[in-house]
Amino acid sequence: MNARPPRVAYLPDSFHEINGVAHTSRHFEAFARQHELPFLCVRAGSRAIAFEKAGNVSTLELPRGAFSIPLEKDLSFDPAYLRHLPLIDEALERFNPDLIHITGPSEIGMLGVVIARHYNLPLAASWHTNVHEYLARRSDRLLRLLPKIQSESAGQTIEDITLAIATGFYSNADFLFAPNAEICRILERATERTCQLMPRGVDSVLFHPHKRSRNGDDGDFVLGYVGRLSVEKNVAQLAQVQRELEKAGHRDFRFLIVGHGSEEHWLRARLPRAEFTGVLKGEALATAYANMDLFVFPSHTDTFGNVVLEALASGVPAIVTPDGGPCSIVRDGVTGRIAQDAEFFSAITEILSSPALHGEMRHAARTYALTASWDSVFEGVYAAYDKMLSSRCQMTR
Secondary structure (H helix, E strand, O other): OOOOOOOEEEEOOOOOOOOHHHHHHHHHHHHHHHOOOOEEEEEEEOOOOEEEEEOOEEEEEEEOOOOOEEEEOOEEEOOOHHHHHHHHHHHHHHHOOOEEEEOOOOHHHHHHHHHHHHHOOOEEEEOOOOHHHHHHHHOHHHHOOOOHHHHHHHHHHHHHHHHHHHHHHHOOOOEEEEOOHHHHHHHHHHHOOOEEEOOOOOOOOOOOHHHOOOOOOOOOEEEEEEOOOOHHHOOHHHHHHHHHHHHOOOOOEEEEEEOOOOOHHHHHHHOOOEEEEEOOOHHHHHHHHHOOOEEEEOOOOOOOOHHHHHHHHOOOOEEEOOOOOHHHHOOEOOOEEEOOHHHHHHHHHHHHOOHHHHHHHHHHHHHHHOOOOHHHHHHHHHHHHHHHHHHHHHHHO
C-alpha cells in the first residue's frame, strides 16, 4: 500500500446474513479495523438507522423497508432504498472517500454507482454471486413442463440474458474483482475492464481439527454439507449419494447437514441418516466441521466456496464438482476429489474404503488451508486500489 492508504467507502449487498458476500464483508471490515485503515461501510441492517465510528472505521446501517422483496430466507431487495440517499450523502461528505467499492447489482450497489458518478469517484466492483446460473437453476422446475429441447434452450436463454444484464451493470465500474479465473475472463471480455482475482481466506484458528468432539469409536463415516439448502446448490445430489451407498451395501455412514433453505423439507424426507442442525456460527460451526469425515459439496454455481476452505482448514477432505470456484481450492486426489455428479459415489467410496488415503487427505487439507489468510486477500485488494487510483491520476493530468 502507499504511505497514505486510500479512504474506502464500501457498500456491500449483505453484511449480517449467512452468505459469501456477508462473510467476506465482515472480514473486510475487521481487516480495516485491525490495520487502522480509513474505511466507511454502508450496509443494510434490521435495526433502526445507526451511524457509528470506532477509530478509523465508520459504519452506517440503514434498514430495508416493509415492502422489500424477499430473495432468500434472510435477504431481500428494497426498491425504495433510495430514500436513504440523503443520509448516505451526509456520511460520505463527512468521510471524504477516495473511492467507492460495491459488491453487486443490489439496491445498495445501484446507489454506489449513482454516488460514484455524482462525486466523480473511481468505482471498484467485486463479483460474488453467479446470478445468471442461480436464476437458470431456479427456473428448472417450471421449464421441465416444456419439451426437453425447448426447456434446455429456454434455460440457456435465461442464463445468457441474466449474464448480459449483470455484466452490463459491472461495466459501470473502473476496476473489477472476481473470486476465480473463469469469472475474471468473462468479466474482462464483456466489460473491457481489468479484473483481478480476489479469493477468500479462512480463520485457521477457529476452523481446526482439534475442535472434533465425536466419540472416536462411534463407527460412522460422517458426510458433511454446509450451505444454503436450495436448488442452485444441487443439494438433490446428496439424496442420490445416499441411494447409491445403500445400494452398494454401505450402512456405516450418516450425513451432517448445516444450513437452511427451500429444499430442507425435501431433503429431510429423503435423508433418514442425516442430522439437520440449521444455521451454525462460530465455535458450534467449527465443531460441526471437525466432526465430519468428508465434505460433500455438489454445487455447480459457487464462485469460490468459502465452506470448502473452512472444511479443509478443519482437516476434512472435500468432494466438489469441476464447475465454479470450489475446484480451484481442491487438489484432486490430494485434498479431496473433483468429480462430476455421476462420479460422486465412486469418489466417496474410494476414500471411505481406504483409511490410509483418508488420513493423508486430512493432513494435506489442513496444510493447504494454512496458506490461505484473509490478510493476504485484502492486501491484494488494497494493492489494486493503489493501481486504480494511480491510473486515474495519470488520466487526469
